[in-house]
Amino acid sequence: MRILVTNDDGIYAEGIYKLASALEKLGEIWVVAPDRQRSATGHAITMHDPLRAEKVNFFDKSFSAWSINGTPTDCVKLAIEALMDKKPDIVFSGINKGPNLGTDVLYSGTVSAAIEAAILGVPAVAVSLADHENVSYDYAADFCASIVDKVLNNWLPPDTLLNINIPNCPREKLNGVKATTLGVRKYKNAFVERIDPRGQVYYWLGGEIIDHNNEEGTDIHSVQNNYISITPIHFDLTKFDLIEKLNDWNIELA
Template sequence: MNILITNDDGIYAQGIYKLACALDNIANIYVVAPDRQRSATGHAITMHEPLRAEKIKFFDKDFQAWAISGTPTDCVKLAIEALIPEKINIVFSGINKGPNLGTDVLYSGTVSAAIEGAILGYPAVAVSLADFKDVDYNYAAEFCMSLAKKILDNPLPEDTLLNVNIPNCKKETLKGVNITTLGVRKYKNSFIERIDPRGQSYYWLGGEIMDEKNHEGTDIHSIKNDAISITPIHFDLTKFDLIEQVKKWNIEIN
């Protein structure tokens, strides 16, 4: 079995290293990831400049690994279509430092990389550790290994991926695994204006999280209650139940 691993935190992040080490127990590992931090790039691809792929030594491992000058989505496309001759069985993206919950998946480079894997026809998983401080990836990596085995025995439908968020707590304190829906996460954006040495304004985007009413069954509720969240996602954004209503508008060419 061959597993492609990528992320958006960069190829030298601890999360991707721990994930690769765990999955090495069950598969041949290929690592193709950004050469630097590329968080919150969404599903961006590089079109107006060349992509550079540098084969590197991946920590203390002998995996085939490439550092890519582009986005997480670039990494998956380039890996599958140009770099790796073998058939890939699963695409893993992560382990991300910080959660990817609710509507934040639309911004996430981690999730977008997994979406690209699904678009290209491969089972795909995005994995995030839902914290930024004092993170311990060990159990999250162990969980990914068991999840990979489950996926091999239970193939995902086409155009589908799993978005996994794992609480940053000890294994003994976890409250189980919930199969969830996406919650709603919005931000009270705060742009901080500053002046550069030339007198020109520039802005830093901050933001205060405002979690909406996220009831039991959502990924946000699950994480808040120390349970692993697994959300099946598909990328057909069509609002099917609105099609007939819009047809009744009788929209015509003027």
């Protein structure tokens, strides 16, 4: 089995090391990841600058490892279409430091890397540890290794990936695993206005998270209650039940 591992936290992040290390017992590991932090880049690709791929030593491992000066999506696209002599059997993106829940998946570089793999016809999993402080990736990495056979043997539909969020707590405090829908996550006071030494206004993006009406069955509710959340994401964004209504609008050429 050949497994491609990537992330958006950078090739030397602890999360990707722990993930690749847990997966290595299952087959041949390739690591292709950004050369630096590239969180919240969404599905951006590099079109107007050259992409550079540098072969690197990946910690204490002998994996084929490449550092890319691009986005997580670039990494997957370049790995599968240029660096690898054949497609991987599965792609894992992560382990992200911090959750990728609800509508935040639209911004996530972690999830977008998995989306790119699915676009290219490879089963893909995005995985995040749902915390930023005092994180421990060990159980999350082991969990990922434990589901590889299930993902491959049960077949994901085309254009579909799995988005997994794992609470940052000991195994004994987890209540189980739930298949979930995406919740809704918004931010209050998203921009902080400041003045630089020259008197010019600038802004930092931040804000307080507001989780709206996330009932049981959503990824947000599940993680908050110490369940591992697994959300199948299909990236055809068409609102099919509105097609017929749009036709009824009788929109004509101006």
